[in-house]
Amino acid sequence: MSLTASLSASTNARRNPRTSLLTKRRRRVGVLLILPALALVGLLIAYPIGQAVYYSFTNWDGLTTQWIGPSTWVQAFHNPTMWTALKNNAELLLSVPFALGIPLLVAVMLHQRVAGWKIFRSIYFLPTAISWVVIGLVAEHFFAYSGTLNSLLSDIGFSGAHTNMLGQENQALIALGITFVFSMIGTNTMLFLTGLATLDPSLEEAARIDGAGAWRIFRHITLPHLSRFIQLAFVMTVISAFSALFSLIFVMTGGGPGYSTTTMEFLVYQTGFNQSMFGTAALYGIILFVITAIVGIVQLRLIGAKD
Amino acid sequence: MTTTAATVAETLVTPDAKPTRSPARRRLGRTLIFVAMAIMAVIMLYPFAVMILISFKTNAQYLIGSGTSTQTWQQINSTLPIWQELWNSTVVCSLSILIILVIGVMAGFSFAKLQFRGGNVVFLAIVSAMMVPLQAILIPEFVNIAKTGLTNNYLGAVVVYAALGTPFSIFLFTTYFRRIPDELIEAGIVDGLGYWGVLWRLAMPMALPAIATVTVLQFIQIWDDLLVGLLFLQNPSERTITVGLAALAAGHTTSIPLLMAGSLVSALPAMIVYLVFQRFLVRGLTMGIDR
Numbered sequence: 001m002s003l004t005a006s007l008s009a010s011t012n013a014r015r016n017p018r019t020s021l022l023t024k025r026r027r028r029v030g031v032l033l034i035l036p037a038l039a040l041v042g043l044l045i046a047y048p049i050g051q052a053v054y055y056s057f058t059n060w061d062g063l064t065t066q067w068i069g070p071s072t073w074v075q076a077f078h079n080p081t082m083w084t085a086l087k088n089n090a091e092l093l094l095s096v097p098f099a100l101g102i103p104l105l106v107a108v109m110l111h112q113r114v115a116g117w118k119i120f121r122s123i124y125f126l127p128t129a130i131s132w133v134v135i136g137l138v139a140e141h142f143f144a145y146s147g148t149l150n151s152l153l154s155d156i157g158f159s160g161a162h163t164n165m166l167g168q169e170n171q172a173l174i175a176l177g178i179t180f181v182f183s184m185i186g187t188n189t190m191l192f193l194t195g196l197a198t199l200d201p202s203l204e205e206a207a208r209i210d211g212a213g214a215w216r217i218f219r220h221i222t223l224p225h226l227s228r229f230i231q232l233a234f235v236m237t238v239i240s241a242f243s244a245l246f247s248l249i250f251v252m253t254g255g256g257p258g259y260s261t262t263t264m265e266f267l268v269y270q271t272g273f274n275q276s277m278f279g280t281a282a283l284y285g286i287i288l289f290v291i292t293a294i295v296g297i298v299q300l301r302l303i304g305a306k307d
Numbered sequence: 308m309t310t311t312a313a314t315v316a317e318t319l320v321t322p323d324a325k326p327t328r329s330p331a332r333r334r335l336g337r338t339l340i341f342v343a344m345a346i347m348a349v350i351m352l353y354p355f356a357v358m359i360l361i362s363f364k365t366n367a368q369y370l371i372g373s374g375t376s377t378q379t380w381q382q383i384n385s386t387l388p389i390w391q392e393l394w395n396s397t398v399v400c401s402l403s404i405l406i407i408l409v410i411g412v413m414a415g416f417s418f419a420k421l422q423f424r425g426g427n428v429v430f431l432a433i434v435s436a437m438m439v440p441l442q443a444i445l446i447p448e449f450v451n452i453a454k455t456g457l458t459n460n461y462l463g464a465v466v467v468y469a470a471l472g473t474p475f476s477i478f479l480f481t482t483y484f485r486r487i488p489d490e491l492i493e494a495g496i497v498d499g500l501g502y503w504g505v506l507w508r509l510a511m512p513m514a515l516p517a518i519a520t521v522t523v524l525q526f527i528q529i530w531d532d533l534l535v536g537l538l539f540l541q542n543p544s545e546r547t548i549t550v551g552l553a554a555l556a557a558g559h560t561t562s563i564p565l566l567m568a569g570s571l572v573s574a575l576p577a578m579i580v581y582l583v584f585q586r587f588l589v590r591g592l593t594m595g596i597d598r
Contacts, residue, residue, distance in 0.1 A: 022496075025502075026421050026422075026423070026502065027421065027422075027423035027424065028423075029417070029421055029502040029503075030417045030421030030422070030423035030426065031417075031423055033413040033414060033416060033417035033421065033502075033506070034413070034414045034417045034418065034426075034429060036409075036410045036413065036414070037410045037411070037413070037414035037433060037473055037477055038429065038433070040406075040410060040466075040469060040470050040473055041433050041436050041470060041473060041474060043470075044448065044451075044466065044467065044470035045436045045439055045444065045470055045471075045474075046432075046436070047447075047451075048444035048447040048448045048451065049439070049443070049444055051444075051447035051451075052443070052444055052446065052447050055446070055447060106344075106347060109340050109343060109344055109347075110344070112337065112340055114337045114340050114341050114344070115341065116341070116344075117344070120344045120345075120347070120348055122582065122585070123348045123351050123352060124347065124348070124351050125581070125585065126351065126352075126355070126578060126581070126582075127351055127354060128527075128581065129527055129531075129574070129577040129578045129580070129581035129582075130354065130531065130570075130573075130574040130577060130578065131530070131531035131532075131533070131549045131552075131573065131574065131577070132531065132533075133531070133533050133549050133552055133553045133556075133570075133573075134354065134358075134549075134552070134570040134573060134574050135354060137552070137556055137566055137567070137570055138353070138354040138357050138358065138570070141357055141361070141563070142353075142357075146372070148353075148357070182350075185351070186351075190588075190589055194589055239438070239440070242440065243440030243441070243442055243443075246442070246533065246534050247532075247533040247534070247553070250533060250537075250553055250557070251553055251556050251557075254557075264442075265440065265442040268442045268443075268445055268446070269442070269445070269534075272445065272446045272449070273538070278446050278450070281445075281446045282446040282447060285442055285443040285444060285445055285446060286443065288440060288442055288443045289439065289440070289443035289444070292438060292439075292440050292443070293438065296435070296438040
């Protein structure tokens with residue numbers, strides 16, 4: 001016993017300098033290999049966050065800076081346009097249940113594997129590949145006065161209900177929300193279908209034999225199994241609602257009519273590049289950053305709680 | 308007809324305590340699902356139908372709502388710089404993805420296999436950069452890049468795309484390389500490959516599926532993006548096809564059939580990549596869940 005111990009101790013002693021030399025080398029290589037990543041992410045993502053905070057306290061047109069303290073912040077919070085943008089963002093969140101619910105339903109239907117389900121799957125995913133610029137252009141045609149929506153409405157006898165959704169302040173945001181839901185269907189369906197594929201089919205079979213109906217199976221077996229996937233889809237959808245609508249808004253409404261479809265992300269662009277108020281635009285960016293960070297942290301907490 | 312059959316079957320079955328589903332009712336259920344899925348398919352194919360149908364009209368035909376013509380397609384080359392823009396998209400995508408892959412493989416290998424002090428903290432910091440939306444840092448980013456003059460060539464957009472794509476790529480490669488046994492790395496070192504050699508000759512070839520995933524995801528993302536291209540490619544001659552399309556749409560004089568034809572051309576490459584590499588995409592999306 002003591003012999004083995006001393007033996008191994010002596011081997012350790014002999015090996016130690018060599019090991020630590022190797023370890024040192026490994027660590028040095030390790031640091032070297034992450035340097036490019038650190039430089040790229042540091043310079044182009046981390047550093048601008050700091051800059052944005054600094055510039056929000058200055059009067060800045062992109063060329064000259066002048067420290068003016070927190071007055072930009074005071075102005076921003078008294079600016080009704082910013083509150084309109086935040087309100088639009090909040091209202092767009094109402095589309096999130098649809099952006100999750102429809103894909104969930106679609107995925108469950110696909111999972112039944114009726115004839116042709118593979119073809120349907122490919123068809124549902126296909127719009128995921130195309131740019132939201134293209135989807136926005138098509139949606140513009142759909143909602144236009146002489147577009148598909150109105151001809152559908154008159155086909156089913158509602159010719160009096162002719163609308164020009166994108167041109168009306170109280171409807172444009174709804175049209176944008178519908179387009180957003182359409183754009184999220186592919187990705188979220190894909191997520192849920194992957195989740196369903198990991199579900200053990202014998203579980204459902206056992207429940208069915210025990211006499212559980214389709215709804216109960218869904219409610220008590222399928223849904224709990226999908227919870228992680230639903231969480232991920234939820235966060236991705238919420239973050240998209242805050243930061244991925246730029247293309248749709250740019251093409252479909254340009255933020256209008258009025259400010260009725262201007263969201264925070266679009267307000268950053270407008271304030272910076274249409275009005276050249278870089279300090280204020282940077283400030284709006286920080287607010288957007290804080291909102292998405294909160295969503296992200298809540299998500300981490302949720303996952304942490306589950307693990 | 309089917310409904311009656313189902314009701315009959317139902318009444319026949321009802322005396323049974325266990326609601327074992329009769330074949331007829333089951334068939335009805337599956338027929339209903341099929342119909343629902345077919346309706347859904349029509350909705351999801353709608354954008355493609357619109358693009359194809361409208362692109363085969365002249366602007367006048369589009370406005371009056373009837374007639375077809377191939378005129379738009381015949382003139383697309385002379386009215387839109389379509390080949391130039393496709394080329395620009397290809398260049399920007401390739402350069403960005405190359406940077407994302409090289410930096411991602413190196414850092415991922417380091418985080419997964421070359422434990423160094425503080426590595427985990429740095430990893431978390433870089434991965435959390437995934438959550439930063441570009442709009443949050445758009446203004447300083449634009450000013451910084453514009454000051455370097457990079458907005459006057461492809462590189463302005465390329466470095467921004469690279470920075471935005473790198474955190475996810477690092478996350479994916481780190482997850483992937485963690486599965487490679489340490490013994491294999493050590494064996495490579497003992498054989499005198501050195502860490503650099505182990506990385507490129509042993510680890511990298513094993514990560515080919517992850518490389519495919521990152522490539523496909525980033526290709527679609529960058530090909531389809533508007534915001535970065537719009538701001539960081541200041542020369543109209545270097546615009547990507549998506550930016551060109553959006554710029555065309557913003558100028559209100561454009562003919563809608565031309566826009567639809569352009570949309571279709573812009574959508575095709577991403578759609579092809581997508582259909583061919585579907586499974587890599589799914590894997591990338593769910594990488595965070597099934598470990």
